[in-house]
Amino acid sequence: MLEVKNLKTYFYTTKGVVKAVDGVSFKLNKGEVLGIAGESGCGKSTTAYSLIRLVPPPGKIVDGELIFEGRDILKLSEEDFRKQIRWKKISMVFQGAMNALNPVYTVGDQIAEVLMLHKHMTKEEAMKEVYKLLEMVGIDPKRAKSYPHELSGGMKQRVVIAMALALRPPLVIADEPTTALDVVVQAQIMNLLKRLQREHQMSIILITHDLSLIAEMAEKVAIMYAGKIVEYGTAEQVFLNPQHPYTRGLLASIPRLTGDIHKLEFIPGVPPDLSNPPPGCRFAPRCKFKFEPCDKEEPPVIEVEPGHYVSCWLHAKK
Amino acid sequence: MPNIYVPKPSSDTVVYVKDLRTWFPVRRSFIDVIRRRPPLYVHAVDGVSFDIKEGETFGLAGESGCGKTTTGKTILRLVDPVGGIIAYRPRERLLKEWEEIGYHPKFIDQYKSVDISKIPSKYLKPLRKEMQMIFQDPYGSLNPRFTVYKILEEPLVIHGIGETKEERYDLIVRVLEQVKLTPPEEFLNRYPHMLSGGQRQRVGIARALLLQPRFIVADEPTSMLDVSIRAEILELMMELKERYKLTYVFITHDLALARYICDRIAIMYLGRIVEMGNTRRVLENPLHPYTKALISAIPEPDPRYRKILRELPIKGEVPSPINIPPGCRFRPRCVTYDKTTEIQKYCETEEPPLIEVEKDHYVSCWLYGTPEEVRELIKK
Ligand SMILES: Nc1ncnc2c1ncn2[C@@H]1O[C@H](COP(=O)(O)OP(=O)(O)OP(=O)(O)O)[C@@H](O)[C@H]1O
Ligand SMILES: Nc1ncnc2c1ncn2[C@@H]1O[C@H](COP(=O)(O)OP(=O)(O)O)[C@@H](O)[C@H]1O
Ligand code: SF4
Ligand code: SF4
Ligand SMILES: [Mg+2]
Ligand SMILES: [Mg+2]
Numbered sequence: 001m002l003e004v005k006n007l008k009t010y011f012y013t014t015k016g017v018v019k020a021v022d023g024v025s026f027k028l029n030k031g032e033v034l035g036i037a038g039e040s041g042c043g044k045s046t047t048a049y050s051l052i053r054l055v056p057p058p059g060k061i062v063d064g065e066l067i068f069e070g071r072d073i074l075k076l077s078e079e080d081f082r083k084q085i086r087w088k089k090i091s092m093v094f095q096g097a098m099n100a101l102n103p104v105y106t107v108g109d110q111i112a113e114v115l116m117l118h119k120h121m122t123k124e125e126a127m128k129e130v131y132k133l134l135e136m137v138g139i140d141p142k143r144a145k146s147y148p149h150e151l152s153g154g155m156k157q158r159v160v161i162a163m164a165l166a167l168r169p170p171l172v173i174a175d176e177p178t179t180a181l182d183v184v185v186q187a188q189i190m191n192l193l194k195r196l197q198r199e200h201q202m203s204i205i206l207i208t209h210d211l212s213l214i215a216e217m218a219e220k221v222a223i224m225y226a227g228k229i230v231e232y233g234t235a236e237q238v239f240l241n242p243q244h245p246y247t248r249g250l251l252a253s254i255p256r257l258t259g260d261i262h263k264l265e266f267i268p269g270v271p272p273d274l275s276n277p278p279p280g281c282r283f284a285p286r287c288k289f290k291f292e293p294c295d296k297e298e299p300p301v302i303e304v305e306p307g308h309y310v311s312c313w314l315h316a317k318k
Numbered sequence: 319m320p321n322i323y324v325p326k327p328s329s330d331t332v333v334y335v336k337d338l339r340t341w342f343p344v345r346r347s348f349i350d351v352i353r354r355r356p357p358l359y360v361h362a363v364d365g366v367s368f369d370i371k372e373g374e375t376f377g378l379a380g381e382s383g384c385g386k387t388t389t390g391k392t393i394l395r396l397v398d399p400v401g402g403i404i405a406y407r408p409r410e411r412l413l414k415e416w417e418e419i420g421y422h423p424k425f426i427d428q429y430k431s432v433d434i435s436k437i438p439s440k441y442l443k444p445l446r447k448e449m450q451m452i453f454q455d456p457y458g459s460l461n462p463r464f465t466v467y468k469i470l471e472e473p474l475v476i477h478g479i480g481e482t483k484e485e486r487y488d489l490i491v492r493v494l495e496q497v498k499l500t501p502p503e504e505f506l507n508r509y510p511h512m513l514s515g516g517q518r519q520r521v522g523i524a525r526a527l528l529l530q531p532r533f534i535v536a537d538e539p540t541s542m543l544d545v546s547i548r549a550e551i552l553e554l555m556m557e558l559k560e561r562y563k564l565t566y567v568f569i570t571h572d573l574a575l576a577r578y579i580c581d582r583i584a585i586m587y588l589g590r591i592v593e594m595g596n597t598r599r600v601l602e603n604p605l606h607p608y609t610k611a612l613i614s615a616i617p618e619p620d621p622r623y624r625k626i627l628r629e630l631p632i633k634g635e636v637p638s639p640i641n642i643p644p645g646c647r648f649r650p651r652c653v654t655y656d657k658t659t660e661i662q663k664y665c666e667t668e669e670p671p672l673i674e675v676e677k678d679h680y681v682s683c684w685l686y687g688t689p690e691e692v693r694e695l696i697k698k
Contacts, residue, residue: 183381184381
């Protein structure tokens with residue numbers, strides 16, 4: 001359904017070129033959930049924005065292909081992309097969107113606007129659809145008349161999800177959809193996303209810094225570090241048999257609710273400055289397995305078992 | 319027959335809090351005033367009791383807005399309570415300083431505890447040296463226009479520690495070494511924006527440590543940091559605790575993390591403690607319906623959970639802390655209440671006290687003792 005090939009998105013800032021996404025590739029099948037995880041600043045949101053071609057200036061997609069339903073949608077004109085793809089085929093729940101709802105319009109009107117704009121519905125037709133959408137995301141349709149400030153965080157997030165679903169797109173990108181929410185509300189929103197995904201056979205790209213949420217939902221997992229995907233595979237492969245030192249470090253740093261209390265691990269140091277990344281492997285300055293080739297040449301992508309890819313010299317040796 | 323929780327000091331108690339209440343007045347409109355509507359309050363902390371032993375890490379957990387930060391700030395008198403006792407056992411150093419400025423505190427128990435809530439504000443300054451806070455937001459809690467040196471020199475100057483500039487410089491260099499910002503010279507002249515999140519939090523810890531406190535309230539000290547560096551900061555905090563015999567209140571919304579850090583934990587809901595005890599016991603055998611719901615909602619990094627929807631035994635949303643529901647404040651959200659008709663009349667009318675259900679495990683819920691049984695207990 002979607003194949004991303006060697007995507008590069010750079011920000012041309014006054015201080016230099018920030019290589020936020022630097023050669024990212026992955027595939028997504030129909031009805032599948034892909035989780036993209038990584039620490040803040042590793043390029044997750046920029047990847048998401050690139051997929052719907054809304055990279056904010058001074059950012060630009062500088063290379064790569066986005067093959068969606070058989071054609072490269074990076075080659076479409078902006079107008080064709082807007083008419084045919086954005087929102088209709090690929091929509092997005094933006095990070096922090098629930099706080100960006102317009103305070104002077106009711107939430108019903110804000111969802112209706114999406115429908116009127118893209119589907120040329122009348123206000124009346126649109127409102128009928130709004131009620132259905134609200135019901136779908138678990139909000140009493142009467143709340144269509146509420147203003148954003150009258151709703152709780154969880155409800156606002158549901159509204160934002162309803163907007164992304166308004167045109168029933170086959171692919172939804174959810175960027176940190178629960179980050180500002182409390183754990184109970186977060187679990188409710190995750191349940192909602194799971195249910196909607198199943199009922200509508202949607203494909204979802206779930207982007208979050210929280211590996212636990214990815215495990216809750218994703219069939220395929222991509223671990224991002226400093227603008228690159230360092231490990232990719234099925235959830236079972238990545239969580240139960242992690243191969244990249246970064247993935248292993250991340251998993252060992254998460255406190256668990258059950259089982260023995262082992263010492264929590266940490267990864268020393270901080271991620272590199274993306275306008276001046278280290279040569280060779282970008283994780284090398286923090287990696288305890290670093291050896292000769294690591295800071296000289298970028299590690300190749302190795303398929304360590306069918307469908308499980310790792311970008312690390314440790315595996316290239318074997 | 320169970321017991322009711324009442325904080326009882328012993329020789330190794332550092333702090334205990336009894337029936338603490340911190341309310342914030344809600345701003346009233348002009349109309350409210352002329353119509354003589356009664357003033358309203360945010361009941362941020364609404365009857366909290368606990369005790370903390372020397373060297374312990376006591377956890378305060380719960381969802382956003384349940385009163386964790388306000389409880390922490392109240393213990394340090396960064397905000398003032400409207401009622402209750404905050405008992406603190408001062409060190410000799412503090413007693414001497416108070417004496418020097420002419421303050422003779424009243425001891426409220428045989429262990430020479432002082433009720434901090436009654437100390438006139440002008441005598442609070444020496445107390446700051448004993449009790450410090452580490453803030454959640456390493457970005458917002460450091461003055462962006464100050465260098466690290468200036469940030470750390472300020473409290474020394476305020477408290478008159480270090481007579482000369484050289485002495486202060488030495489103290490600052492030493493504290494930077496303690497929090498492993500080395501070599502210190504490299505950090506002294508940096509501004510907060512020139513530090514990573516983890517480094518900023520180290521400066522926050524250094525600032526708290528500088529006055530050689532004994533008791534530290536750490537308010538979600540790692541929640542803004544990336545998970546890969548959290549353990550490093552926590553390890554540092556635990557190391558400092560051992561070395562300087564510190565006692566911590568550790569505020570967190572992350573129960574899994576609390577399991578690694580806290581000796582005992584209190585789960586808060588709408589300004590009250592609903593469950594309290596040994597951390598592992600509370601988390602591995604939660605008894606309060608709210609604690610159970612919280613734990614069932616925590617995601618885990620295990621793909622087994624993918625195929626199932628999570629069961630969340632809780633209804634609705636957190637109500638406003640302005641209008642606290644009568645009876646048990648958790649009732650509007652409690653599924654156990656719905657299912658347990660025998661106790662409904664209690665849930666609706668009376669606030670349950672913290673009842674000891676097993677050793678060092680307290681729960682505030684009528685499932686574990688009816689008011690009749692509880693009154694019997696109080697009589698005894
Ligand atoms: N200065 C204040 N004035 C008025 N209300 C306040 C004030 N400080 C806190 N509150 C309110 O008191 C309640 C408890 O707040 P508090 O900050 O203690 O919660 P918390 O448990 O620390 O939450 P979080 O997890 O979001 O940090 C909230 O309803 C909050 O809005
Ligand atoms: N509008 C922008 N201008 C300049 N740099 C940006 C902009 N947005 C993001 N970046 C940079 O791109 C990198 C990746 O950012 P982002 O995609 O937001 O990461 P994530 O979502 O993983 O936290 C970071 O170094 C960030 O500072
Ligand atoms: S390539 Fe080398 S430095 Fe990079 S992750 Fe692998 S072992 Fe570590
Ligand atoms: S006292 Fe009643 S309403 Fe409150 S938690 Fe227990 S069962 Fe639920
Ligand atoms: Mg982001
Ligand atoms: Mg707080």
